[in-house]
Amino acid sequence: MLSIKNLTASINGTPVLKGIDLEIKAGEIHAIMGPNGSGKSTLGKVLVGHPAYEVTGGEVLYEGRNLFELAADERARAGIFMGFQHPIEVPGVSNAAFLRLAYNKKAEAEGRDELDPLEFDDFIHEKIKLVAMKEEFLDRSLNEGFSGGEKKRNEILQMAVLEPKLAILDELDSGLDIDALRVLGDAVNKLQRPDRALLIITHFPRILETIQPQFVHVLSGGRILKSAGKELATELEDRGYDWVLEEAAAGGAR
Amino acid sequence: MTTMVAGPNLLADLLSGPRPTEWASLREAAELRLAGRELPATREEDWKYTDLKALAGLAFGPAPKATVDISSHLLPEMVGTRQVFVNGHHAPHASCASAVPAGVRYFPMSHASEACHALGSIGNGVAKGLFEDLNTARFQDGAVILVPKNLKVALPLHLLFITKAETPIAVFPRVLVLLERGAELELVEEHHGEGAYLSCPVVEVHVAEGAILRHERVQRESPEAYHLGTLKAEVGKGGQYHSRTLSFGARLSRQQPWVRLAEGAEASLDGLVLLDGAQVADTHSFLHHAEPQASSHQLHKCIVDGKARAIFNGQIRVAPGAQGTDAQQQSRNLLLSETARVDTKPQLEIYADDVKCSHGAAVGQLDPEELFYLQSRGMNADDARNLLTYGFAADVLTHIPVASLRRALRQLVMARTQATSLGDLG
Numbered sequence: 001m002l003s004i005k006n007l008t009a010s011i012n013g014t015p016v017l018k019g020i021d022l023e024i025k026a027g028e029i030h031a032i033m034g035p036n037g038s039g040k041s042t043l044g045k046v047l048v049g050h051p052a053y054e055v056t057g058g059e060v061l062y063e064g065r066n067l068f069e070l071a072a073d074e075r076a077r078a079g080i081f082m083g084f085q086h087p088i089e090v091p092g093v094s095n096a097a098f099l100r101l102a103y104n105k106k107a108e109a110e111g112r113d114e115l116d117p118l119e120f121d122d123f124i125h126e127k128i129k130l131v132a133m134k135e136e137f138l139d140r141s142l143n144e145g146f147s148g149g150e151k152k153r154n155e156i157l158q159m160a161v162l163e164p165k166l167a168i169l170d171e172l173d174s175g176l177d178i179d180a181l182r183v184l185g186d187a188v189n190k191l192q193r194p195d196r197a198l199l200i201i202t203h204f205p206r207i208l209e210t211i212q213p214q215f216v217h218v219l220s221g222g223r224i225l226k227s228a229g230k231e232l233a234t235e236l237e238d239r240g241y242d243w244v245l246e247e248a249a250a251g252g253a254r
Numbered sequence: 255m256t257t258m259v260a261g262p263n264l265l266a267d268l269l270s271g272p273r274p275t276e277w278a279s280l281r282e283a284a285e286l287r288l289a290g291r292e293l294p295a296t297r298e299e300d301w302k303y304t305d306l307k308a309l310a311g312l313a314f315g316p317a318p319k320a321t322v323d324i325s326s327h328l329l330p331e332m333v334g335t336r337q338v339f340v341n342g343h344h345a346p347h348a349s350c351a352s353a354v355p356a357g358v359r360y361f362p363m364s365h366a367s368e369a370c371h372a373l374g375s376i377g378n379g380v381a382k383g384l385f386e387d388l389n390t391a392r393f394q395d396g397a398v399i400l401v402p403k404n405l406k407v408a409l410p411l412h413l414l415f416i417t418k419a420e421t422p423i424a425v426f427p428r429v430l431v432l433l434e435r436g437a438e439l440e441l442v443e444e445h446h447g448e449g450a451y452l453s454c455p456v457v458e459v460h461v462a463e464g465a466i467l468r469h470e471r472v473q474r475e476s477p478e479a480y481h482l483g484t485l486k487a488e489v490g491k492g493g494q495y496h497s498r499t500l501s502f503g504a505r506l507s508r509q510q511p512w513v514r515l516a517e518g519a520e521a522s523l524d525g526l527v528l529l530d531g532a533q534v535a536d537t538h539s540f541l542h543h544a545e546p547q548a549s550s551h552q553l554h555k556c557i558v559d560g561k562a563r564a565i566f567n568g569q570i571r572v573a574p575g576a577q578g579t580d581a582q583q584q585s586r587n588l589l590l591s592e593t594a595r596v597d598t599k600p601q602l603e604i605y606a607d608d609v610k611c612s613h614g615a616a617v618g619q620l621d622p623e624e625l626f627y628l629q630s631r632g633m634n635a636d637d638a639r640n641l642l643t644y645g646f647a648a649d650v651l652t653h654i655p656v657a658s659l660r661r662a663l664r665q666l667v668m669a670r671t672q673a674t675s676l677g678d679l680g
Contacts, residue, residue: 048630051622076632088627092645092652097679101641102631104677109632117678141645141652158631 001026001197002047002067002166007058008222009046016042018222019058024166027194031208031233032201034219035241040201041085043219044168048082049075062166077109081164083155085171090142095154098142099124103161127160130187148175156184160191167191168199173207185210205237218244264293264310265384268424269391271316276364277390280374284382284390291384303565303597304508304536309480314424314452317341317394322416324348327446329658332412337362339415342394342425353409359400360411363428366398373430376458377486377512386484389426389456396428401437401465410440410656417479419449427455433465433493440468440655447503450478459487459495461519466494470654472663475503477531485511489519491545496522498650500663501535502670508536515541515548525554526650528670529562529594536565541581543572543609549580555650556587557643557671558594568613569601576606583613588620588646620646637676644673 002024009017016039024030034040046053049072060067062080070078104114115123124138131153143151152175159167173181188211192198200211216232217224218241225248265288273281293310294301320341334353337360338345344362354360374390397413415427433439445453453475461467475481481504489495499509513521527535541550556564564587572579587596600613620642628638647667654660668674
């Protein structure tokens with residue numbers, strides 16, 4: 001589904017990604033872990049077309065197409081979704097109206113029927129159950145005045161509405177208490193299907209107890225230093241990141 | 255460089271007709287203050303950015319009575335609580351106040367007794383503005399609203415001022431709102447029109463102790479109109495005055511709200527200004543924290559396109575001894591073209607030491623992070639831009655309590671922000 005080859009990217013002329021290789025197939029769940037400032041979020045944002053980052057080299061194929069030929073909105077309509085660490089607040093636009101608009105833009109692109117406000121009302125009430133969101137949050141302005149946890153809940157609600165093929169979730173657990181994390185983790189698991197893939201970006205292994213990856217990658221200094229199965233997450237929880245960095249440094253010196 | 259105002263005859267012309275016989279002493283005093291005055295020029299600090307030169311060259315005749323079709327202006331919550339004024343004259347057949355609860359006095363100024371001493375007395379001790387005096391000298395009619403002690407009026411009242419100018423005319427709408435102790439009222443005041451005209455409305459408000467007035471003000475004058483409005487509100491101890499002024503129309507408009515807060519009173523003075531073409535809209539507000547423990551909140555937003563220009567001057571005065579004052583002011587402006595312009599200036603004068611005052615002003619374009627967020631959900635760049643522009647404006651409309659008015663204004667804002675194609679954003 002996604003094939004990343006020697007990807008490099010920079011922000012304001014400063015290189016952040018220094019050669020990333022990663023293959024993600026349908027049905028897989030990957031976790032990207034690493035210390036703060038390692039470039040984890042950057043990788044996600046580059047994949048969804050954030051304008052602050054400049055792709056300086058390498059290639060990314062999404063379902064066989066050159067990802068960088070697609071604008072950010074085209075990528076979204078083609079099925080790529082990113083749940084952000086810090087979702088933006090948009091005053092004056094109701095959450096429900098925004099969700100319906102986003103749903104209909106995608107439906108239109110896929111040649112499916114758009115939903116009118118009444119039909120969407122039924123549709124969204126099923127979806128908010130999945131993320132245990134209170135109904136009042138639909139009428140409020142998009143993310144405005146939401147707590148960190150409520151914003152994350154809203155990101156997963158958007159994911160449930162858009163049903164992406166490839167979902168990238170950036171630090172989903174930040175701002176969430178244990179119960180909310182379990183609810184949202186379960187929701188993400190329910191949305192995962194054999195024709196979909198997940199890329200979980202996280203500093204802490206905690207979330208990987210609920211959303212269990214088959215592949216864990218450690219990213220540091222803009223490079224993937226180590227890739228292994230989910231047992232790597234447990235090891236990182238026990239031992240931290242330093243040993244991976246040291247191992248990589250030793251390997252580089254050899 | 256300053257500009258001299260030509261055509262010193264405008265004021266004299268406007269005052270040349272016969273002085274109406276009612277409220278003679280009030281009018282006489284206003285005329286005395288106007289004697290020898292000229293239209294303000296841009297060399298005066300208060301009018302630095304708002305040039306009345308084009309106005310000075312025009313001649314406005316007296317306003318004839320006229321009939322208009324008001325069906326498009328009716329709102330379901332307020333069909334039985336409306337007073338309609340056409341060209342400044344009360345229109346009894348278009349008005350209907352049958353749903354107004356007993357006890358509320360709600361009638362045209364022309365039916366009011368001159369013993370209504372409050373008229374012209376709000377904000378006494380503060381210098382009267384030139385256009386305020388002009389209104390006092392020549393207002394034809396207007397509305398008087400008196401809500402007795404502790405009466406909470408369930409239905410909103412609707413004041414419609416409509417101008418139909420076949421030739422250039424001048425109208426002077428007048429409103430007096432008196433809320434006695436503990437009374438509550440919601441008031442919608444709208445100005446609409448067609449043709450070239452000058453409208454100088456004056457609204458006087460007195461909110462007594464513990465009373466609450468919510469006041470929605472909609473300015474949708476014709477594109478050729480001049481609208482120079484004055485609002486004066488005195489809010490008694492623990493009273494509340496919440497107003498929202500929405501300016502969409504007029505070639506040139508100016509809003510001058512003045513609010514005085516007594517101890518523990520609360521005020522909000524929000525504004526939304528949507529401009530394009532060569533429109534000019536000026537807001538000069540004055541919030542006077544005269545006594546301790548009062549709070550005020552002001553959010554003023556402008557969206558300016560084309561060669562239009564918005565001016566905001568927000569003055570807040572905290573009087574000596576007004577301890578515990580909490581005053582917050584925000585001026586936020588969105589420029590949609592290279593040639594649009596906003597001049598915004600907070601003006602805080604604080605003479606007490608235990609106060610909480612904050613102000614902020616921002617002028618700019620849409621936030622690229624917000625645009626990207628919407629694009630990452632599948633909206634193309636144009637849709638994202640239009641949705642954010644709509645949201646910027648609709649933010650001010652969110653808390654309008656009259657549902658039909660809120661919907662109508664959202665539709666209007668959608669049309670003006672090219673957001674109509676996005677469908678129902680309610």
